Amino acid sequence: MRRMMHATISAVLMLVLFVAAVASAQAYNESPTLAAQVAAGELPPIEERLPLEPVVIEPTDEIGIYGGTIISGHAPNDEYLLMLDRAAVETIPNLAKGWEFNEDGTSMTLYLREGLKWSDGVPFTVDDMIFWYEDVALNQEITPNVPQHLQVGGELIEMVKVDDYTVRFDFARPFYAFIHRLDSSGFEGRLAHGWARPAHWFKQFHIDYNPEANELAQERGYDYWYQLFGLYNDYTDITGEEFGRPSFKAWILQDRTPNGNVYVRNPYYFKVDTEGNQLPYIDRLLVTLVESDAETRLIRMLSGEIDFNSWGTSIGDFPTLKRGESAGNYRVWIGRDLWGSAAVFNINQTYDADPVVAEYLQNRTFRQALSLAIDREEINEVVALGQATPRQATFHPDTPGYQEEWGNSHAQYDPAMANQLLDSIGLDQRNSAGWRVTPGGQELTLIIPVADAIPFWIPIVELVRDYWRQVGVRTEMRAMDTGALTQLVAANEAQIFVWVMDNAHPVAAISRHAGFMSPDFWMGPWGVHWATWFQSDGREGIEPPEDVKEIRQLALDLPYVSPEEQVDYLRRIAEFHAENLYMLGTIGMAGKPVLAHVDLGNVREDAIADNADVGGNRNQWMEEFYWKSAEKRGN
Amino acid sequence: MLDYVVRRFFILIPVFFMISVVSFAIMELPPGDFLTYYVAELRAQGQEVSQELIQALEIRYGLNDPSYTRYFKWITGFVQGDLGLSLRYNRPVSDLIMERVGFTALIAVLTLIFQWVVSVPIGIYSAVRQYSVTDYIATIFGFLGLAIPNFLLALVIMYVSYAHFGHSISGLFAPQFVGEPWSVPKLLSLASNIWVPIVVVGTAGTAGSIRVLRGQILDELGKHYVQTARAKGLSEFIVVWKHMLRVAINPVVSTVGWILPEIFAGDTITGVVLGLPTLGPLLLQALRYQDMYLAGSILMVQTILVVIGTLISDVLLAMVDPRIRYD
Numbered sequence: 001m002r003r004m005m006h007a008t009i010s011a012v013l014m015l016v017l018f019v020a021a022v023a024s025a026q027a028y029n030e031s032p033t034l035a036a037q038v039a040a041g042e043l044p045p046i047e048e049r050l051p052l053e054p055v056v057i058e059p060t061d062e063i064g065i066y067g068g069t070i071i072s073g074h075a076p077n078d079e080y081l082l083m084l085d086r087a088a089v090e091t092i093p094n095l096a097k098g099w100e101f102n103e104d105g106t107s108m109t110l111y112l113r114e115g116l117k118w119s120d121g122v123p124f125t126v127d128d129m130i131f132w133y134e135d136v137a138l139n140q141e142i143t144p145n146v147p148q149h150l151q152v153g154g155e156l157i158e159m160v161k162v163d164d165y166t167v168r169f170d171f172a173r174p175f176y177a178f179i180h181r182l183d184s185s186g187f188e189g190r191l192a193h194g195w196a197r198p199a200h201w202f203k204q205f206h207i208d209y210n211p212e213a214n215e216l217a218q219e220r221g222y223d224y225w226y227q228l229f230g231l232y233n234d235y236t237d238i239t240g241e242e243f244g245r246p247s248f249k250a251w252i253l254q255d256r257t258p259n260g261n262v263y264v265r266n267p268y269y270f271k272v273d274t275e276g277n278q279l280p281y282i283d284r285l286l287v288t289l290v291e292s293d294a295e296t297r298l299i300r301m302l303s304g305e306i307d308f309n310s311w312g313t314s315i316g317d318f319p320t321l322k323r324g325e326s327a328g329n330y331r332v333w334i335g336r337d338l339w340g341s342a343a344v345f346n347i348n349q350t351y352d353a354d355p356v357v358a359e360y361l362q363n364r365t366f367r368q369a370l371s372l373a374i375d376r377e378e379i380n381e382v383v384a385l386g387q388a389t390p391r392q393a394t395f396h397p398d399t400p401g402y403q404e405e406w407g408n409s410h411a412q413y414d415p416a417m418a419n420q421l422l423d424s425i426g427l428d429q430r431n432s433a434g435w436r437v438t439p440g441g442q443e444l445t446l447i448i449p450v451a452d453a454i455p456f457w458i459p460i461v462e463l464v465r466d467y468w469r470q471v472g473v474r475t476e477m478r479a480m481d482t483g484a485l486t487q488l489v490a491a492n493e494a495q496i497f498v499w500v501m502d503n504a505h506p507v508a509a510i511s512r513h514a515g516f517m518s519p520d521f522w523m524g525p526w527g528v529h530w531a532t533w534f535q536s537d538g539r540e541g542i543e544p545p546e547d548v549k550e551i552r553q554l555a556l557d558l559p560y561v562s563p564e565e566q567v568d569y570l571r572r573i574a575e576f577h578a579e580n581l582y583m584l585g586t587i588g589m590a591g592k593p594v595l596a597h598v599d600l601g602n603v604r605e606d607a608i609a610d611n612a613d614v615g616g617n618r619n620q621w622m623e624e625f626y627w628k629s630a631e632k633r634g635n
Numbered sequence: 636m637l638d639y640v641v642r643r644f645f646i647l648i649p650v651f652f653m654i655s656v657v658s659f660a661i662m663e664l665p666p667g668d669f670l671t672y673y674v675a676e677l678r679a680q681g682q683e684v685s686q687e688l689i690q691a692l693e694i695r696y697g698l699n700d701p702s703y704t705r706y707f708k709w710i711t712g713f714v715q716g717d718l719g720l721s722l723r724y725n726r727p728v729s730d731l732i733m734e735r736v737g738f739t740a741l742i743a744v745l746t747l748i749f750q751w752v753v754s755v756p757i758g759i760y761s762a763v764r765q766y767s768v769t770d771y772i773a774t775i776f777g778f779l780g781l782a783i784p785n786f787l788l789a790l791v792i793m794y795v796s797y798a799h800f801g802h803s804i805s806g807l808f809a810p811q812f813v814g815e816p817w818s819v820p821k822l823l824s825l826a827s828n829i830w831v832p833i834v835v836v837g838t839a840g841t842a843g844s845i846r847v848l849r850g851q852i853l854d855e856l857g858k859h860y861v862q863t864a865r866a867k868g869l870s871e872f873i874v875v876w877k878h879m880l881r882v883a884i885n886p887v888v889s890t891v892g893w894i895l896p897e898i899f900a901g902d903t904i905t906g907v908v909l910g911l912p913t914l915g916p917l918l919l920q921a922l923r924y925q926d927m928y929l930a931g932s933i934l935m936v937q938t939i940l941v942v943i944g945t946l947i948s949d950v951l952l953a954m955v956d957p958r959i960r961y962d
Contacts, residue, residue, distance in 0.1 A: 071810045145690050221727030222720065227695060231725045234688075255814035258735050258912030259806060262814035288810040296805045296910045299793055303803030305810055327801055453675065483672035483925075484665070499678075522678065 027276040028054075031066040033283060034267050043267055044121070046278060051116035053097055054278075055271040057624055060602045063273055064281035064626025067633030070600070071286045073297075073309025074610075075241075076263055077618045079248035079270075080194055081110065082183040084507065088338075088608050088619050089398065091179045091507075095124070095196075095248060095270070099182075105174030105562075110182070112165040117268040118198045118246035125164040131199035133159045135206060136233060141226040149181050153560065177559030180511035197233070198246040205229045250280040250623040260288035271623055281626035294455070301595055304328035308625065310335055310594040310609040310617050314455040315384050318593045334387050335594035335609025340504025341585035342384070343460040344393045344516070345370075345448070346497040346525035348489075349582060350542050356442050357495055360425075367581040369421035371410040373471045376586055378413075379463050383456045384590045393585030394574050395517070399506040401567040409578035411585070418471045427472075436472040445474045448496045451482040457498055460586055492528040499525060501585065502611075510566055511559050516583065517573050518555035519548050526582035551576050594620075601628045639953065643946055650942060655713070658934045659706045662927045668698055669722045672924045696722050709928055713935065719928030721921070728932045731917060736899065738807060739913040742832050743898035749837040750844060755884075757841075758848025759875060765853060773845060780842030786904040789835045793909070796831075804828050805910040832909055836902045844887060851883035889952050892944025896937045 030038075030046045037043040083094040093099075095116060100109045116124045136142055137150055150157050155172035162168055169178065182195060203209035205216065205228055213225035222228045232245045243253050248270065251263035263285040271279045288306075298317055300306055302324040313321075321332040347367055351358045360366045376390030391407035422428075427436040427444065435443050446468065450461045458479060465475040480488075489497045502508070503515025515521055524531020527548065532541030534552055544552075554569045561569065577583065592609040608619040627633045670689055693699050697708070709719055718728035761770040796804045808824035815821055855861060856879070864874045903915030914933060921930035 069811065143691050144694050147688075221717065221729060227720065227725070230695060234725070257814055258738070259808070260810060260813040286810055286813050288806065288813055293907050293910065295790065296793075296908060299797055300803050300805055300910075303797050303801060305803045451675075482675040483667050486675045486678075487667045487671055 028272060029275070029277045031265060031278070031281075031283065033066075034265070034278075037267070048115075049117065049121070049268045050272065050278065051113040051270050053113055055094065056274060057271050057279060057621065058274050059624050060604050060621075062601065063275050063277065064601060064624065065633060066277075066281050066283070066626075068282050068627040069284040069286060070282050070307040070597075070622075070625060071288060071305065072622070073287070073301075073306055073595075074311040074617055075261065075287050076249045076251045076285055077620075077622060078194070079250075080183060081196070082179055084183055084619065086604070086607070086619070086621075088505075088507065091183045094183075096182070099179065101176065105176050106171050108169045108171075108175075108178055109162070110167050110169070112167070113270065114165050116248075116270050118201075118248065119252045119266045119268055120198070120201065120246040121268055122198065122200050122246070124196065124198075124248075126161045126167045127164070128196040128199045129167055130159065130161055131202070132195060132197040135199075135208060136197055136202075139208075139226075141207075141224075142229060142233065152178075173560050174562075175560050176562065177511045180507060180559075183507075201246050202229070202232065205232065251282075251285045260286055262286055269623070273624070280623035285622075301330075302328055304330055304597070306330075306595065307597040307600060308595065308603070308622070310592060310620060312610070313593040313595070315387065315590055315592060316455060318385060318387075321593050321595060329599075330595050330597050332593050332595045333605045334591035335605070335607060336611075337589050337591045337609060338396055338502075338505040338508075338611045339588060339590065340396055340501040340516075341391070341393045341583075341588045342388065342454070342500060342590040343457050343498050343586045344501045344525075345464065345584040345586075346499065346516075347582055347584065348492070348494055348497060348525070349527040350492055350529035351495050353493060354495075356438055356440065357444065357446065360427075360438075360444065361495060363425055364580060365421050365425050366427075367584065368410050369418040369425075369471070370468060370473070371581055371584045372412065372414045372421070373418040373467045373473075374464055374584065374586065375413040375467055376411060379460055380587045382463060383459050384587055388587035388590035391585055391588045392578065392581070393501050393516075393583035394504070394577060395509055395570060396505040396589070399509065399570055399574075400563075401571050403571070403574070406574040406578050407585075407588075410581060415467075415471055422471060422473070430472055434472060435474040443474060445476060446495055447476050447478060448498060449478045449480050449485050449488055449494055450498045451480060451485040453482040454500060456590070461498055464586070486523070489525065489528060490523050494528075497525045501583070501588075504588070505611075506570070509558075509570070513558055514555035514570075514573050517551075517577060519544060519552050547576065597632075599628050599632050601626045636953070640946075640950060643949065647942055647946070651939060654938045654942075655710050655935055656706070658931055658938065659702075659709065659927075662922075662925065662931055663702050665925065667925070669696075669925045669927065670698060673723065676924070692722070696720065705927075709931060713932065718932040721926055721929040723920070723924050723926045723929070728929050731929065732914065732933065732936075735912055735914050735917060738911070739901045739915075740898050742829065742836075742911070742913060743894070743901055745829065746833045746837045746840070747894055747898075749833050750840045751887075753837070754841045754844035755848060755880075758845040759852060759880065761845065762849040762852035762856070763871075763875060770849075773849075777842040777845045780838040781846075783838075784904075785835050785839055785902060786908045788838065789831065789905050789908045792831055792835065802827075804831050807912060832902070832905055832911060835905050835909075847886055848883060851886060852879055855879045855883055885952075889948050891951070892946070892948035893941070895940040895944035895947075899940050900933065900937055 028046045028050060034043060034046070038045050043049070080094055081096045082091050082099070084090065085092045095113065096110045097113045098111045101107070112124065112126065118124055133150075137147055146156065152171040152175045153173045158170040160168045160170065171178065205213055205225060207213040207225045210216070213229075217223070217225045217228035220228055232242050235241045241247060241253060243256050247266070249263075250266055250269050250271075252266045253261060254264045255262040265280055265283055269279055273279060288300075294312070294314075297312060298320065301309060301321060304327070315334065318332070318334060325331055347361050349362055351361055371392070380386055380388050380390050389407075390411060392409045392411040394406040395402065397407070422436060426439045429437050429439075431437050431443055435445075437443050448461055448465065450457050452458055458477075461477050465477050468475040485494075488494050501516050503512045503521075509515050509517070513521070516525065519527050520531040520534035524534075527544060529542040530544040530548060533543055534541075551573055554573055558566060558569050594605070594609045596603040602624040604620060610617050611619075670692060673692075674689065697705060700708075712719055718732070720726070721728050721731055724731060757773050761773040764770055793804055796802050804827070807828055808821055812821040812824055852875075861874060861879060864878055899914065900918060901911070901913035901915045903919050905911070906913040906915035907919060918930060918933045920926070921933065
């Protein structure tokens with residue numbers, strides 16, 4: 001983004017200005033279909049539809065040509081106040097044109113783009129943000145509890161309207177990572193899509209603005225107004241938004257059928273290319289893959305039926321997809337992935353059902369031995385075609401201050417050393433079957449429940465089971481349903497819990513309190529009762545040792561401290577894990593196949609493939625896609 | 636007769652009640668609830684699920700209420716025609732069913748026609764020409780059809796279609812027709828895809844019907860009325876089609892009521908594999924995610940159709956067969 005100028009006024013005062021390359025409004029062009037609608041008087045002219053300063057995108061390869069339809073594997077990307085740049089490292093302006101922190105980081109002013117409009121042509125102003133904040137996020141019927149991401153250090157962020165296009169956020173303590181709550185670098189489930197709602201449209205469903213909202217909801221088959229409101233308010237990136245809701249997306253939902261969803265270009269989209277052509281280039285987007293069977297998805301991709309997809313693919317499918325390239329008229333490559341580990345063996349420190357097993361799970365030498373016994377290179381070859389990085393469970397290498405030792409700690413394959421370590425902790429006796437027994441004569445058996453939510457979990461666990469058996473530790477794998485597995489873990493009944501390690505990328509890790517590296521993330525996979533203790537303020541669960549409490553405090557403070565301190569905090573957290581090995585990593589940054597029609601232009605192969613840590617597929621800027629051949633543009 | 640139908644009808648009411656309790660109980664059996672699965676699904680994709688969203692949804696859908704309260708709420712709504720809300724889609728269950736029931740019924744009816752058109756002539760032929768080469772071929776075909784799981788056949792057809800014709804036959808029509816108004820090319824595309832589920836599901840049923848018909852006709856072959864008919868010099872065609880078939884087809888007709896639920900929900904696994912917009916895959920998803928009102932309502936409608944279908948069969952049989960008594 002060379003057209004962007006970062007003006008750092010001081011370490012704590014930052015103003016990002018977006019300089020539009022196209023200053024004169026006469027230079028804007030639009031799709032012929034929209035031009036026809038303008039000529040027919042159905043739409044206002046392009047100058048009135050674009051904001052005063054549109055976002056200018058420098059196309060990846062070249063300026064595109066309007067027209068055509070793409071059949072996509074996923075819904076169009078959402079647009080947020082801020083976003084991540086192409087490298088997914090820096091936060092850049094989007095719906096908002098810039099921001100400014102005060103001197104001590106306790107307040108941030110955000111500047112919206114004047115003239116930016118919702119997809120129904122109504123201007124977007126600070127009032128839409130205030131409506132969302134006061135009447136949606138803080139409305140007890142829509143949102144019974146105050147959302148965590150609206151709080152800083154337990155206190156509500158204050159949102160103050162300065163004027164129609166300027167809003168100020170006040171924090172109880174310095175909060176430089178706040179920009180990551182606005183760039184929406186992660187999906188927030190159904191609740192937190194953006195920091196604004198089209199107030200003019202949503203008010204019809206809101207009881208405070210429409211006394212008949214309950215009757216309206218009942219007509220539509222709901223019991224209460226907030227259920228119908230919720231239909232439009234919350235959605236996941238999987239199912240996409242409901243028909244009728246104005247948005248900022250490049251394509252808006254036109255039709256929703258059980259066969260797929262149809263999106264058409266948003267005439268008010270706020271981005272242009274460097275020659276002033278309003279984006280997107282492509283007229284329509286069809287989404288047909290959602291919620292289909294994995295094999296069916298694969299065969300549809302192979303037959304060339306899908307023009308672009310980076311969602312729901314698995315690296316194991318890469319050879320198959322590669323073989324089908326010429327027949328299917330597409331190209332496929334392995335897109336970047338940010339997960340710190342594709343499968344992490346979380347060793348539950350508070351497991352207590354079998355005291356003998358629990359004692360060993362809590363023994364650091366035992367965990368070191370288990371880690372050394374894993375042949376990560378082989379896992380990489382077998383499961384990820386050698387495309388991933390064998391490593392310990394730790395932050396992503398892009399993390400500021402990253403040290404190789406974090407990823408290398410006990411990550412080498414050394415079964416001799418593993419045997420030696422196991423012998424040294426009283427497991428030197430073996431029974432007739434060759435399994436190690438405890439000094440009490442009990443055969444040591446580890447049980448690993450595993451789900452199939454991610455296709456490579458079961459193959460990785462099978463390999464690891466065999467590695468551990470080779471050093472004499474009897475290990476059983478139990479495949480089960482994802483929901484049942486998470487229940488088992490939440491009940492503190494799992495010894496070891498296999499899951500992915502997301503939130504390892506710095507953008508996500510800093511704003512999400514270090515993710516899985518913190519003891520109280522989600523269910524606390526490596527210390528379930530410790531997490532319960534933290535989450536219940538000490539009323540339930542088991543009190544964790546001091547060093548775990550310390551790590552949790554660092555993780556809690558991580559988003560609020562200065563960038564220099566963040567580097568130090570991240571280092572301390574990573575070193576704690578490199579030493580303790582509560583999480584055993586396998587292979588990280590495994591990649592995902594991404595597929596695009598050969599004729600589709602401006603598709604970046606170095607974009608991050610479907611990764612929630614940077615907002616799903618948002619790193620691939622689909623609005624700049626275009627069809628290179630006239631034939632494709634014509635349909 | 637009317638008395639019999641009315642009596643049978645009143646017996647249905649406690650049956651429906653028991654079915655509703657059992658369907659609801661089955662949905663409650665697995666540990667956890669919808670939110671457990673919803674959260675796990677989102678987490679597995681690396682999506683964040685905040686505690687407040689979980690609480691919002693618990694309250695919005697009354698998931699914290701005891702089971703009997705939820706059952707009562709669901710069943711009172713159900714009898715008034717309100718099938719409840721799907722938790723996963725946050726949409727009324729009736730909307731979700733309505734947008735899929737058309738395609739489901741279309742496929743099911745076409746499958747049924749296919750099944751009968753194929754099975755009746757083959758069944759008769761292989762009975763009349765028992766132990767002929769054709770009979771053996773039909774028998775082999777029948778057993779294969781019964782033995783091959785539908786989803787496997789669907790996958791094989793899809794693979795062959797892709798590998799040899801470069802054409803994917805999943806879905807009901809090519810993706811470019813999604814959301815387009817009906818047109819000749821869209822109908823052609825539908826026609827080029829819809830035969831797959833019809834053949835796949837129909838094959839299993841066809842095989843069964845062939846066996847039943849063949850057995851029935853073989854039973855009839857030696858009977859006196861057949862000999863009489865032949866002795867009277869009637870042509871073999873008339874003997875078979877006019878006299879024997881009317882008796883032999885009885886078991887096929889008496890199971891006619893069972894097709895009602897099939898028309899409603901379609902074949903689940905085939906639907907999933909072929910990516911069909913039918914109710915089966917929706918039911919499967921609902922069961923997997925404990926989307927209880929969606930799953931419960933589909934199951935309930937299906938069982939009601941089974942019961943009604945059985946009633947229809949019984950009434951038909953009672954009308955056709957004078958040996959059946961009405962008590």
